[in-house]
Amino acid sequence: MTRAQLFVPLILFLVICGVGYVGFSLNDRHQLPSALLHKPFPEFHAASLLDTERRISKKDLLGRPTLVNVWATWCPTCKSEHDELLRIAAGTDVRLVGVNYKDDSVQARNWLSQFGNPYELVIVDADGAIGVELGVYGAPETFLLDRSGKVVYKRVGDVNPRIWRDELQPRFADLGVRVDPGMVGWQ
Amino acid sequence: MSKLIALIILLSGIMGLTHAASTVDVLAFESEQQQRRYKALIDEFRCPKCLNTNLSGSDAPIAQDLRRSVYRLVRDGHTDQHIRDFLQQRYGDFVLYKPPFSGRTAFIWLIPIGLLLLGMAVLFALQSRGRRQQAVALSAAEIKRLNELISSDD
Structure with a gap:
């Protein structure tokens, strides 16, 4: 056995350690890539939660950078991110659109009048069909769309101050969304 | 029971x-x-x-x-x-439980083939080494000495 061969077990061991390290650190389900990223937002036609006469379609999301937030009253994390959404709605020029996902419309309207409404429009998705089009597998999920309706960012889970500072704010800057000076940086 | x-x-x-x-x-x-x-x-x-x-x-x-x-x-x-x-x-x-072959998934699809090739290479190396060692023949004097050593035990 040559001197070089003595190192074979050690090298094999280090390779296994490396594969294990990469493999186990991949186990973050929030990094599940969205199939919709960098693709146009799908076409849809749906009822409006707040104006029952009105129909909403994809063209209502075009022309301005838009944040589409999938939420429901049965989702506790949606409640915890609600204050952050209100803050983003008040402090920036982004168009915030809600998708009321598999929810009861009466409860949803009560929820908004009780806790405040950050949305310009709320799409009713009572049976989750729009959710399937968006690749939604839970709530909340949030999509950032550019002017042309292309999805530039997706967040699975809550929008919190850290997500605002690290993920949303730089992308708002890229898209040319006006942000109040008080909203810049860590809050 | x-x-x-x-x-x-x-x-x-x-x-x-x-x-x-x-x-x-x-x-x-x-x-x-x-x-x-x-x-x-x-x-x-x-x-x-x-x-x-x-x-x-x-x-x-x-x-x-x-x-x-x-x-x-x-x-x-x-x-x-x-x-x-x-x-x-x-x-x-x-x-998909069977992801399509792409840049991201090439690793998982190629590993079994890589391991198969590696195993075959190791097997082949061991076999050729074994063959080299068998090829040593004994001279007449060595055979005589070997017989002496074996029989000296009794």
């Missing part, structure tokens, strides 16, 4: 039943073939919410929604490939 065996059979029967019962949706199909295709498809896809359960085995709301989507697509006469593409476009490679 026979009581224990009976208990095991009973328990495995109950477990089998609960597993089957957890996934029954009441659906109407136009043909038995459609129903078979639906069953095969929902067994094939992975539930996006639950890390290692297929659509047919999960009670997660999203799995129910996707089963309904698959049902609708089967009823509307779409091909299996169209249904696979439909789910993949929306939920990504994650829903």
